[in-house]
Amino acid sequence: MFGLETDIFILLAISLIAACFFEFINGFHDTANAVATVIYTNSLKPTQAVVWSGIWNFLGVITGGVGVGMSIVNLLPVELLLDQNVYHAVAMVMAMLLSAIVWNFGTWYFGLPSSSSHTLIGAIMGVGLGYALLPENTSGIVALNWDKVKEIFFGLMIAPLIGFTLAVVLMFVLKVSTSKKTREQIFSEPKKNQTPPTWIRATLITTCTLVSFFHGKNDGQKGIGLMMLILIGVLPSYFAINSAQNLNKIIPEVQQIEQVISKIDTTHLGVSEKTHISEIKENIADLLPILGGKESLNTTKLHLRNDILKISSNAKKILNDESVSMSKEDRDILANLATKEEKGIRKATDFAPFWVILLISLSLGLGTMIGWKRIVVTVGEKIGKSHLTYAQGASAELVAAVTIALASGFKLPVSTTHTLSSGIAGSMVASKGIKNLQAGTIKNIAIAWVLTLPVSMMLSAGMFLLFRMFLR
Numbered sequence: 001m002f003g004l005e006t007d008i009f010i011l012l013a014i015s016l017i018a019a020c021f022f023e024f025i026n027g028f029h030d031t032a033n034a035v036a037t038v039i040y041t042n043s044l045k046p047t048q049a050v051v052w053s054g055i056w057n058f059l060g061v062i063t064g065g066v067g068v069g070m071s072i073v074n075l076l077p078v079e080l081l082l083d084q085n086v087y088h089a090v091a092m093v094m095a096m097l098l099s100a101i102v103w104n105f106g107t108w109y110f111g112l113p114s115s116s117s118h119t120l121i122g123a124i125m126g127v128g129l130g131y132a133l134l135p136e137n138t139s140g141i142v143a144l145n146w147d148k149v150k151e152i153f154f155g156l157m158i159a160p161l162i163g164f165t166l167a168v169v170l171m172f173v174l175k176v177s178t179s180k181k182t183r184e185q186i187f188s189e190p191k192k193n194q195t196p197p198t199w200i201r202a203t204l205i206t207t208c209t210l211v212s213f214f215h216g217k218n219d220g221q222k223g224i225g226l227m228m229l230i231l232i233g234v235l236p237s238y239f240a241i242n243s244a245q246n247l248n249k250i251i252p253e254v255q256q257i258e259q260v261i262s263k264i265d266t267t268h269l270g271v272s273e274k275t276h277i278s279e280i281k282e283n284i285a286d287l288l289p290i291l292g293g294k295e296s297l298n299t300t301k302l303h304l305r306n307d308i309l310k311i312s313s314n315a316k317k318i319l320n321d322e323s324v325s326m327s328k329e330d331r332d333i334l335a336n337l338a339t340k341e342e343k344g345i346r347k348a349t350d351f352a353p354f355w356v357i358l359l360i361s362l363s364l365g366l367g368t369m370i371g372w373k374r375i376v377v378t379v380g381e382k383i384g385k386s387h388l389t390y391a392q393g394a395s396a397e398l399v400a401a402v403t404i405a406l407a408s409g410f411k412l413p414v415s416t417t418h419t420l421s422s423g424i425a426g427s428m429v430a431s432k433g434i435k436n437l438q439a440g441t442i443k444n445i446a447i448a449w450v451l452t453l454p455v456s457m458m459l460s461a462g463m464f465l466l467f468r469m470f471l472r
Contacts, residue, residue, distance in 0.1 A: 008234070011090045015230045018097040020363040023223035025104045026116040027057065027367020034211040034416070035368075037393030041190040043204040052205075053212040054368035060216020061224070061361035067341045067411035068218055070350040072225030073232070074148050074309070075124045089233035091467035095130070096123040096229070099459035107448055115415035118452040120222055121152060124229070125453075126460025133465065147313070155412030159403050160422035166399035167392075167426030174391055186391040187431070200390050207397035214404040215416045216364060222413055223360040224352045231356070232305075240301040242351040247304075250345050251291050253337045257311065257345070258284045260330045264318075273321055276314040283307040283314075308349050315339050341411050388424070392431065396423030418449060 034057075035049040044052065100123040104116055128144040175183065185197060195201060231239040241247075261280050266273070287307040315338035318324050319331060326334070337344035342351075400420040407414040 008086055008090065011094075012230070012234050015090070015093045015097060015234070016227065016359075018094075018101065019223065019227045019230060020359055022097060022101050022104065022116075022120070022226065023220070023360050023363035024367035024370075025101060025108065026219055026223065027054070027364045027370070034208055034215055034397070034420075036420075037388065037397055038204050038208045040388055041200075041204055041390055041393055042193065042195050043201045044208075049208065050369045053208060054365040056209050056212035057216035057220065057368050058361045058365035060213040060218075061220030061357060061364060062216075064217035064221050064408065065342060066221060066224055066228075066350055066352045066357075068221035068408060068413050069223075069225030069228060069352060070341050071148060071152060071411055071413055072120065072124065072222055073228050075121065075145055075152070076128055076229070086234055088468065091464060092127050092131075093230045093233055094467055095127055095460050095464035096120075096226070099123045099126060099456050099463055102459060103452065103456050107452075115156075115417045115449070115452055116219060117222060117413050117415040117417075118156060118449070119456045120226060121156070121413065122453040122456030123460040125149070126457035126462075127464050129457060130461035130464035130468075133461070134468065145313075147316070152413060155407050155410070155414045156418075159407060159414040160418040162403050163396075163399050163419040163422035164426035164429075166402070167395050167423040168430045170395040170399060171391065171427050171430035174395070186394075187389050189389055196390055200394075203394050204390065204397075207394050207401065210401035211397050211404070211416070211420065212368075214401050214408060216361070218404050218408045218414060219416055220360055220364050221408075223364065224356055227356050227360060228352055236302050236305075239353075240305040240349075242348050245348050245351070247291050247348060250348060251288070253344050254284055254287055254291065254311075256333055257315070257338050260326070260334050263330060264324060264326060269323060273318070273324055276317050276321075280311050280314045280318075283311045287311070305349050308345050312338050312346060389431070392424065392427035395427045396420055399423045399426075 035044075035046075035053045038044045038049045039046050043049075100116075100119045103119050103122075125144060174186065178186070186200060190196065196204070228239065257280070261277060261284075264277060266277060269277075284307075287304065290304050290307075315334050319335055319339065338346075340346060397420065400416065400423050403419050404414060404416060
């Protein structure tokens with residue numbers, strides 16, 4: 001199949017299965033956060049909650065697009081991703097998968113709400129850094145796409161702060177805006193084996209549904225990105241470019257970009273700005289003959305992807321440079337046609353086959369239905385000294401859903417785990433002050449938060465170097 005040697009085909013199949021397994025673990029690791037409050041407050045029975053959450057995770061992935069997934073793919077430079085040696089691609093893929101699975105499974109086993117997002121991103125960065133340490137890396141290829149790293153780090157760091165702050169604010173609003181009777185209801189601890197009042201139960205089920213859905217739209221896309229990394233790395237001639245996309249349709253868009261770039265006065269620009277503009281012109285000159293059918297597409301898909309992504313990267317740098325003078329209309333054309341993921345010329349590179357989306361959806365949904373209990377106990381009982389109240393559970397889940405939805409809109413991967421855990425912590429602080437937090441649990445979560453990126457990076461880099469020694 002795909003013209004692969006038997007051993008490569010077997011390794012590819014193992015890699016795809018491992019990617020599904022990673023997403024399966026993500027389901028029972030991260031999504032446990034979504035069901036924690038409805039289970040802990042007796043709003044839904046455990047079986048009902050995990051099945052319900054699994055369904056909404058599935059729907060979130062199916063309807064979520066691929067923008068966040070492409071952020072994951074584009075962490076690695078095009079040159080590294082499209083290594084012509086398929087064994088090197090397999091080494092890259094296996095290092096990412098194994099390091100991510102080992103850390104994710106380990107933190108779940110100890111009941112720590114660690115982040116699958118941090119784990120996966122750390123594993124991908126580890127591959128890039130491992131590549132930088134190879135003695136044969138003399139071509140000057142950078143280890144990572146640092147612009148994309150900065151964007152992703154911003155999302156990962158800001159989301160927990162937003163979750164904590166919004167939870168405190170929402171708890172305050174509930175205290176001052178509700179009647180005494182309502183406050184007594186929503187700020188009371190759940191009674192054992194007793195369902196809450198109907199309206200409270202409906203609220204908690206709604207917030208659980210929102211977190212599950214937006215978790216699928218964000219975290220599910222990370223699994224799609226991981227699987228596309230595998231397919232592009234091992235089978236670039238099939239998956240580097242969207243074969244279903246009519247590439248003739250982007251010729252006018254490329255020509256519009258060319259017209260905008262040709263208008264820029266470079267007389268007073270610095271060396272770096274001139275270089276960005278020159279590279280765009282070179283990539284466009286390279287791209288148009290391929291799109292026009294003058295060269296065989298099958299033999300130039302790697303080249304085509306490289307040209308499109310480089311045009312996009314350089315266009316973004318030009319737009320962010322105040323020294324480059326352009327009209328508002330030209331800036332809008334360049335931004336819409338060159339830099340937006342899944343839009344303009346990026347439609348040809350930012351895609352995932354439906355079968356990939358379906359596999360990830362099923363893996364995440366099924367994983368949600370297994371292994372939830374360890375994380376639920378941590379979220380419900382061990383973050384605060386007092387047990388979780390109805391108001392705290394609903395507030396934390398609502399701010400988590402809003403934060404994740406906003407991040408997905410900006411194509412940024414964020415941690416559901418850290419966002420929701422921060423929301424729980426914020427709601428506990430809002431109730432009785434910082435003394436209401438359990439120092440031991442917060443310390444463990446913080447340690448996992450701090451260690452996840454460096455440990456997964458080191459694991460991935462070490463495995464990558466080891467696999468490269470044997471897969472040549």
